[in-house]
Amino acid sequence: MYLRNTWYVAARSDEIGEALTPMTILGEKIVLYRRADCMPVALEDACPHRKLPLSMGRREGDLVVCGYHGLTFDCTGACVASPTQPRIPSTARVRSYPVADRYGLLWIWMGEAEAADPATILTIPNFDNPTWGSTRGGSMTCRCNYLYLVDNLLDPSHVAWVHVSSFAAKGTEDTPLQVTVKDDGVTVWRWMRGRDLPPYYAPLVKFKGACDRLQHYEVRYPSIAINMSIYTRAGEGGDPDNLPADAYVMVSYHFITPIDENTTQYLWMQHRNTDPNDAAITERITAGARTAFEEDRVILEAVHAGMANKATPHLDLALDAGALRFRRGLQALIDAERPRQAAE
Numbered sequence: 570m571y572l573r574n575t576w577y578v579a580a581r582s583d584e585i586g587e588a589l590t591p592m593t594i595l596g597e598k599i600v601l602y603r604r605a606d607c608m609p610v611a612l613e614d615a616c617p618h619r620k621l622p623l624s625m626g627r628r629e630g631d632l633v634v635c636g637y638h639g640l641t642f643d644c645t646g647a648c649v650a651s652p653t654q655p656r657i658p659s660t661a662r663v664r665s666y667p668v669a670d671r672y673g674l675l676w677i678w679m680g681e682a683e684a685a686d687p688a689t690i691l692t693i694p695n696f697d698n699p700t701w702g703s704t705r706g707g708s709m710t711c712r713c714n715y716l717y718l719v720d721n722l723l724d725p726s727h728v729a730w731v732h733v734s735s736f737a738a739k740g741t742e743d744t745p746l747q748v749t750v751k752d753d754g755v756t757v758w759r760w761m762r763g764r765d766l767p768p769y770y771a772p773l774v775k776f777k778g779a780c781d782r783l784q785h786y787e788v789r790y791p792s793i794a795i796n797m798s799i800y801t802r803a804g805e806g807g808d809p810d811n812l813p814a815d816a817y818v819m820v821s822y823h824f825i826t827p828i829d830e831n832t833t834q835y836l837w838m839q840h841r842n843t844d845p846n847d848a849a850i851t852e853r854i855t856a857g858a859r860t861a862f863e864e865d866r867v868i869l870e871a872v873h874a875g876m877a878n879k880a881t882p883h884l885d886l887a888l889d890a891g892a893l894r895f896r897r898g899l900q901a902l903i904d905a906e907r908p909r910q911a912a913e
């Protein structure tokens with residue numbers, strides 16, 4: 570089950586142009602394209618006649634013409650031409666989805682269209698900050714349920730075993746986790762004090778010697794993760810909103826969009842509070858993230874298969890507390906939508 574009245578990332582904005590582009594989100598077939606004025610359009614990708622994907626048809630200006638018998642739809646999903654007969658059937662329409670470009674991403678609202686408000690799209694504070702550096706990031710398709718990605722991004726513990734050559738360092742295996750629950754999601758976090766820098770961060774951080782290190786793993790409902798790493802000199806770690814001048818901050822944004830119950834689109838970008846114009850550092854961060862997230866993907870796909878085919882019961886560990894709170898919170902939101910969905 571999915572939360573529907575929320576914004577998901579469908580694609581990067583520059584991946585959708587004038588071509589009819591099919592994709593599946595929450596199990597629904599959708600065709601995306603841009604109008605001549607560049608505004609994005611998302612329509613149900615199934616002609617109401619014989620359900621041929623409209624993405625197999627063609628554009629005629631801003632209209633979409635079905636590739637089987639020519640029913641023609643406008644950007645709202647209304648049928649505006651039926652060439653094989655004089656009368657357009659009253660049921661000839663396809664669903665249209667609210668979409669919006671923000672932060673170089675194309676967001677899609679999968680619930681009730683009248684409830685879609687672009688003002689509720691996640692805020693990314695330093696996206697345009699000229700003193701911060703950024704990576705475009707990357708994307709991949711994972712053959713696992715989206716909630717395994719969410720679990721993973723509420724689980725700092727896994728770093729010690731999955732990311733041995735990058736993010737792991739002394740303290741990641743046994744420092745206790747804190748859980749903060751809010752209305753919009755869950756954060757699992759911990760400060761590790763007086764530790765060595767991990768290999769991935771050592772060349773990026775602007776001071777030498779021991780550090781205090783914050784792992785802040787936050788996921789907002791239903792599936793956007795904000796992963797913040799902060800490094801200060803040992804003894805200086807504290808309030809993330811009041812850091813020393815040479816603190817290093819890296820924020821990774823993870824946009825997790827269910828394709829269906831078994832497949833997930835995973836897209837990320839990263840922002841750092843240093844070196845805004847250093848292409849070599851940007852490249853290093855980009856490559857490191859890709860390597861690490863591939864390590865996650867291998868694990869999570871195997872976890873999905875293992876949990877789907879388990880012959881004996883599984884168990885939970887203390888490290889799962891945040892993820893389990895998140896799953897309960899998300900399920901409550903999904904359940905609250907159900908009466909509205911049933912009435913539709």
Ligand code: FES
Pocket residue numbers: 616617618619620621635636637638639640
């Ligand atoms: S399937 Fe689209 S018009 Fe026939």
Ligand SMILES: [Fe+2]
Pocket residue numbers: 721727728731732861862865
């Ligand atoms: Fe990971």
